[in-house]
Amino acid sequence: MQDLNEFIREISEIYDKDSNDTFVSLYINRGSDKKIIDKRIQTCKSILKGHELDNFSKTMDEIDNFLRSSNIKHPIAIFASHKYNFINSIQLSVPIDSSLVVDSSPYIRPLARIQDEWESFTLVLISTNYAKLFSVSLGKVEHTKKLSKDIMNKHKKGGCSQARFNRLRRGAIHAFFVEVKEALEKIADERIILAGPGNAKQQFRELLPKNLQDNIIETIGIDIDDEKELLKESKYLISEKEKQKGHDAVIKLKQEILKDGLAVYGVQETLNAVKNGQVDLLLIQKDIKLHGWICEHCQVANKGTASKCPYCNGEVSEVDVLEEILEFAKRTDAEIEFTSDEELSNLGHVGAILRFK
Ligand SMILES: [Zn+2]
Known part of the structure; x- marks a missing residue:
């Protein structure tokens, strides 16, 4: 896709x-x-x-x-x-x-919302001798890779010494983890969920480079066979984290506003900032449309109504002014966060954390 x-x-x-x-x-x-x-x-x-x-x-x-x-x-x-x-x-x-x-x-707007709500992630299910990697995008598993290795589990009497056996076994597990690490590095997303039984996932984690470790957002203890349950749990977890991100962003917006920092709120201020390319993170209230107008010729918009463009005197289109803000934001690569947080409605349904002021 x-x-x-x-x-x-x-x-x-x-x-x-x-x-x-x-x-x-x-x-x-x-x-x-x-x-x-x-x-x-x-x-x-x-x-x-x-x-x-x-x-x-x-x-x-x-x-x-x-x-x-x-x-x-x-x-x-x-x-x-x-x-x-x-x-x-x-x-x-x-x-x-x-x-x-x-x-x-x-x-x-519907596309931008889907993108915000269905964040992609990588899921790693791992034990000492078996691993499966999943890429999940827009709620769907897009790619799977399976790895496994025969690793002797029990020390046979009469063979090598117990200590030597343990060393060999640890070495074999380590080699297997390295193999999984290399596979993961090829497909890893910004969000990784690490899952599996026992300590294996923790040992595997320690083997990963720092950037991948930092991307691990959750560790789940689960049986190696519970794949279906794990996928369900992971999707739920990601959507909960997404909601939390919306709330956190509103809190950050309020803090920045209080200290008169890098933030704007309300239609007019946010529009100006987004057109100047100042917006780092745009916050939009979910399921709200605001009546407004745009002159596509001058690329000027505002809420309310206007019969003519105040700049060129040309025709204006009636629009959802939040959609226009969103389009400007996308053009300047701003991050978009949709939130159902009620606090944002008090701030005019829209606001932004700025890159500069
Ligand atoms: Zn105009």
Whole structure:
């Protein structure tokens, strides 16, 4: 599958600076939801007029052709515009809420949220003679590697001395761990979960270089056969950590605001900062949309309503201003954190930790 981060980054660069309702963003779970989408299509057609209606109809035809001609097995996000002869899509391994948005730029918020909520990680299940490595991305196991080695467990009477046997056994285990380490170094994610029975995982950990040790976010004691249970537990753990990250970020934001440090909050301040490329971490409240407008020509936006752009006197588009902030943030490689933390609503539903001031 495509890299979601790169995809979002690419899509966030696209906008139509001359016209309002150019891009169609369609999120759909294959097979289901057709009725919801058909209804949305009818609604959009009844509202759009002139060349915007014409562009919309043609864009929808192209999306239809694309869906018919490609072999799609997963939920999919499609972004298209007939006017720009543009169509791009990404298949997702997690379910999405169906939606259809017509706007002056692709609507990326659902994708950005998936990226935030389904962080990838590497799982290492290890004992003294068996190891399995899993790469989990967007909630799905994408890659597995199995390693094992015959390691003698019992000292036979009449063979070498007990001490010599122990030495040989330790050596064999060490060699096996080195093999696993080398395999792990090739695929390790920024987040690693280390699991397995007994002390093996701890010994293995000590063998790892510091950067990999630092990436270990949790150690789980579990039987070597409990693979299914382990995957379940790991996914849960990652999603809990993600929620915690959201709360921690809000706390950090508040601290920075209190000491008048590297932080902004509220739509206006955050917009300015994100357009200046100052934002290191953007915090957005989940499930909140804020009514606003944008002039794509001047790339100026704000909350509330405006009949004309105050700079060029041109037409403005009505938008969810949080989406616009998000698009600016993606273009400047800011990290995005969605949070359900209530405290953020008191600060205007959006805020940011800054790179500089
Ligand atoms: Zn303007």
